[in-house]
Amino acid sequence: MPQSLDALSHALIDAALKAGAQSADAIAIRGQSVVVDMRGGTLEQAERSEGTDIGLRVLIGGRQANVSGSDTRPETIEALAARAVAMAREAPEDPHVGLADADQLARDWDLAALELCDPATEPSPDTLMRMAREAEAAALAVAGVSQVQSASASYSHNAAHIAASNGFSGGYARTETGVGCVAIAGTGSGMERDYDADSRVFASDLRDAAEIGRIAGERTAERLNSRRPRTGTYPVLFDERIAASLIGHLLVAANGASVARGSSWLMHRLGEVVLPEGLSLIEDPHRPRATGSRPFDAEGLPTAPRSIVADGVLQGWTLDLANARKLGMRSTANAARGTSGPPAPATWNVALTQGTRSRDDLIREMGTGLLVTSMIGATINPNTGDYSRGASGFWVENGEIAYPVNECTIAGSLPDMLRSIIPANDARPHLSRVVPSLLVEGLTLAGE
The missing domain is CATH 3.30.2290.10 (PmbA/TldD superfamily)
Structure with a gap:
């Protein structure tokens, strides 16, 4: 045995x-x-x-x-x-x-x-x-x-x-x-x-x-006969399947290891507005049947729910013991580790405040723009938040899906994007990152 x-x-x-x-x-x-x-x-x-x-x-x-x-x-x-x-x-x-x-x-x-x-x-x-x-x-x-x-x-x-x-x-x-x-x-x-x-x-x-x-x-089948969209500045709706990536970029910037290294665009922004008023980002490591749940972290500290962002305002960093000490703070019980390295900070289950409108409502309201369902690659400057990613999805005309698109690039500023997001109400509650579809106005699209 x-x-x-x-x-x-x-x-x-x-x-x-x-x-x-x-x-x-x-x-x-x-x-x-x-x-x-x-x-x-x-x-x-x-x-x-x-x-x-x-x-x-x-x-x-x-x-x-x-x-x-x-x-x-x-x-x-x-x-x-x-x-x-x-x-x-x-x-x-x-x-x-x-x-x-x-x-x-x-x-x-x-x-x-x-x-x-x-x-x-x-x-x-x-x-x-x-x-x-x-x-x-x-x-x-x-x-x-x-x-x-x-x-x-x-x-x-x-x-x-x-x-x-x-x-x-x-x-x-x-x-x-x-x-x-x-x-x-x-x-x-x-x-x-x-x-x-x-x-x-x-x-x-x-x-x-x-x-x-x-x-x-x-x-x-819906993606057949895709074409490149027009180049210009348009609203972009990030489908629920990939919207969590936007919040993921925020979580990386709020990671205590990034802050302690001086490589985060969120440095010196504690207590400042990083999301729209009314939106909060809550971590709950005690959600039943969730993949990010755990009773304690990798350093033996008791986990507990906390607000990363409350009513749009950044509340704190994600910290293990070492990075907390470097920053003169207390650990948030977010140490993770495998067998081959020391503990490092990581987030558990997080949930963004959902909106009151459906994804279809946001499609109708966006007029002309891009619904993104898939993304590839990433060029994100950790110090400034400059954002550029390849994308594919569907072109929206007059509030209706017109045709599938591929081979385009989305570019913008993450700090500006996050401060202007409009959430839908379609997040899946069982995921470790509960994030609905997100509409962002005025992003640059590079297509044909």
Whole structure:
């Protein structure tokens, strides 16, 4: 029987202290996943993976080093700890690194309330094959679809345990089941593709596989005979599928690591307006059945809901302990880590205030402009917020969708864009980033 993750993480800590570390923290992760891909109604590929990974961070004064591995034998753990201590002694000194104080640590949490792990039995390969096959068949049944590039179904179960020499010890498991389909329409240079997918913590919450395939096919067929839009300045409506990328750029700029490095256009803007009045961006790490939920962060601090933006005004940065110390602030319990590196700040579940109008209402109100459903590439200046991205979607004339478009570029200033967004009411509440379609006025389009 494999050693428990709790025991593994504590064995790493004990080995580090024995090797000469002043303090240490460790993470042990055990995961299993299965993915099946169907093509032409038959199995094209099936993958199953299982493994245990360990990571150890040791600290000596203001110096730290991180090592990782997948061999959990006692002699390997001792060797990893000795290597980490030797590395830490040669590392540059950083006065801001260090573990949490005992009074900062999470003490009690309710894992059951978060519903992170589906108690249902792991789906069999035959079940996943059936789901993928149904998605593929539904996409192929849509008029205009010539082939399905990918129809897949997957399941994963991952457990992690974090321990530290300051006394913290805690862990949890997480499941995820998903179905995705990518369809292709047209031929030669006129080929188009689009997709649909769904992924949930609880398999019972998944949308029907046939519905996913049908929507992927319909979205693809709608893109046939695309052309380039006119060059000029127009309103742009970011579809709900990709609107979260705009808020993602705001979250990157509000990340404490970016601010501490001096590479954020949000520097010196705490307490200033960054979104329209009435809009808030709330982080809630305790939402049930959400992929970003967790009871504590990677440094053992208790997570809690917080306002990143309240009524349009920026409230604070996303911080782990080290970056909080650099900025003279307190951690927001947003430390994340894998096995191969030290903690770094990351956001959990976030939700933007939704509007009162539908996406169709905003299309009617925008008059002439671009509805963006897909984006590629990104040129974003982290210091100024200058924004440029390739896009495709649909041209809107007189408040109605006129024809599909591709091969265009959208450009603008992120600070100006975010301060003028108009949200729709179509955000999907189960996502870790709950963001509706967003209308932005006056962006520059480079087309024909």
